[in-house]
Amino acid sequence: MRTYQELFRTPEFTPYFLASSLQVAASTVAGPALGTLIYSSTGSPLLSALAMFGPSLAQVVGATTLLSAADRLPPRAALTGIAVLFGLGDAAQAIPGLPVWAAFTVLLALGTLASLGGGVRYGLLNEILSKQGYLLGRSVLNMSVGLVQICGYAAGGVLVSTVSPRGTLLVGAALGLAAAAVARSGLSRRAPRATGRPSVAQTWRTNALLWSSTSRRYVFLALWVPNGLIVGCESLFIPYDPRHAGALFAFAALGMLIGDTLTGRFLPARWKARLGSPLRLLLAVPYLAFALRPALPLAVAAVVLASVGYSASLLLQERLMALTPDELSGQALGLHSSGMLTMQGVGAAVAGAVAGRTSPATAMACVAAVSVAVTLALAPGLRARPAAQVPASDRVAA
Numbered sequence: 001m002r003t004y005q006e007l008f009r010t011p012e013f014t015p016y017f018l019a020s021s022l023q024v025a026a027s028t029v030a031g032p033a034l035g036t037l038i039y040s041s042t043g044s045p046l047l048s049a050l051a052m053f054g055p056s057l058a059q060v061v062g063a064t065t066l067l068s069a070a071d072r073l074p075p076r077a078a079l080t081g082i083a084v085l086f087g088l089g090d091a092a093q094a095i096p097g098l099p100v101w102a103a104f105t106v107l108l109a110l111g112t113l114a115s116l117g118g119g120v121r122y123g124l125l126n127e128i129l130s131k132q133g134y135l136l137g138r139s140v141l142n143m144s145v146g147l148v149q150i151c152g153y154a155a156g157g158v159l160v161s162t163v164s165p166r167g168t169l170l171v172g173a174a175l176g177l178a179a180a181a182v183a184r185s186g187l188s189r190r191a192p193r194a195t196g197r198p199s200v201a202q203t204w205r206t207n208a209l210l211w212s213s214t215s216r217r218y219v220f221l222a223l224w225v226p227n228g229l230i231v232g233c234e235s236l237f238i239p240y241d242p243r244h245a246g247a248l249f250a251f252a253a254l255g256m257l258i259g260d261t262l263t264g265r266f267l268p269a270r271w272k273a274r275l276g277s278p279l280r281l282l283l284a285v286p287y288l289a290f291a292l293r294p295a296l297p298l299a300v301a302a303v304v305l306a307s308v309g310y311s312a313s314l315l316l317q318e319r320l321m322a323l324t325p326d327e328l329s330g331q332a333l334g335l336h337s338s339g340m341l342t343m344q345g346v347g348a349a350v351a352g353a354v355a356g357r358t359s360p361a362t363a364m365a366c367v368a369a370v371s372v373a374v375t376l377a378l379a380p381g382l383r384a385r386p387a388a389q390v391p392a393s394d395r396v397a398a
Contacts, residue, residue, distance in 0.1 A: 003265075007140060015183070023083055030171075032160055037169075038051040065200045066198070068198040069203075071331050078116075080183045091173040094169035116334065119333055135315070136264050139260040156172075214381065219320045220336065221378055222280065224343040228340065229347045229350070254307070255307025255310075263312075277375075281375055282308060284375065286301075287371075321333075
């Protein structure tokens with residue numbers, strides 16, 4: 001599968017794409033509204049920021065408790081139910097007089113549930129497109145997320161100022177329920193990929209099985225750590241240049257869009273193994289220039305160039321699927337997504353701590369240097385092997 005036309009002609013991909021985009025739109029529109037409500041109630045910038053971005057840290061809870069359900073629930077029912085719960089959660093946040101502790105309780109629950117949603121969603125994508133079409137499909141989803149977030153944050157800001165934060169949360173709830181309706185009506189009924197009952201113990205056992213393969217360990221670490229550290233660099237855009245931080249964020253999104261388009265659509269198969277390592281280095285090396293505090297044009301060029309390197313994750317995900325039994329693909333992709341988001345939170349915390357002792361520019365360069373070192377350390381274990389297949393022991397255990 002090499003063209004977008006082939007992709008959208010694939011049965012079920014279009015409703016899958018629409019449901020995923022609506023879900024992203026719901027969270028993007030509701031985020032600024034909730035942050036505004038929390039800030040107006042508490043006057044705390046920290047709590048306001050946690051209201052918008054803190055739930056990603058809760059995904060580690062779901063990754064260690066709920067992920068076994070990603071392959072053991074019917075995908076259509078699971079995606080529909082999760083979208084409904086997110087819609088109800090946004091509606092609950094709009095209740096007048098809701099205590100701050102209750103708002104964060106809802107956020108924690110939704111953040112934990114999001115890890116299961118990621119596993120179900122990406123495992124189903126692997127079924128709809130097969131492993132041969134996964135890279136192109138995931139690149140299109142990544143591009144959609146970037147575009148929807150740009151539009152969603154803009155729309156959310158307008159709604160907050162013209163309607164109200166609570167009214168904006170209700171719009172987010174409506175988008176979440178629309179995502180549930182599209183998933184329910186557009187997706188086919190499928191059996192779970194794996195048998196047995198989901199449980200915390202089963203989540204731990206399967207996570208241990210996934211981690212037991214040396215090849216998969218290297219892939220997971222390469223997906224989590226360099227990505228998280230560079231997101232830490234991006235988290236310092238505002239203290240680095242408060243006047244032009246918006247431009248830096250926008251051009252970072254542009255670089256991601258370019259990278260996902262080139263890698264997902266135009267990169268020949270024979271180049272995938274050769275360009276994986278250079279793309280992983282490209283993600284970090286341009287940020288080393290921030291040690292010199294470059295002028296805005298050079299800073300923008302460095303950010304765009306570095307963000308193209310995010311497309312390395314598409315190649316790593318494709319490799320992860322080649323190393324994982326089909327019946328465990330949902331949990332494997334959920335573990336990747338939850339670990340990545342958790343490491344992004346850790347990367348932001350590390351970068352912020354270093355910036356507090358030095359400066360934002362120095363911290364960005366230091367964190368980028370650590371990312372380069374991690375990429376080089378992982379390189380020997382990620383060297384391409386002929387026709388990587390799922391180990392027989394994994395299939396037996398699965």
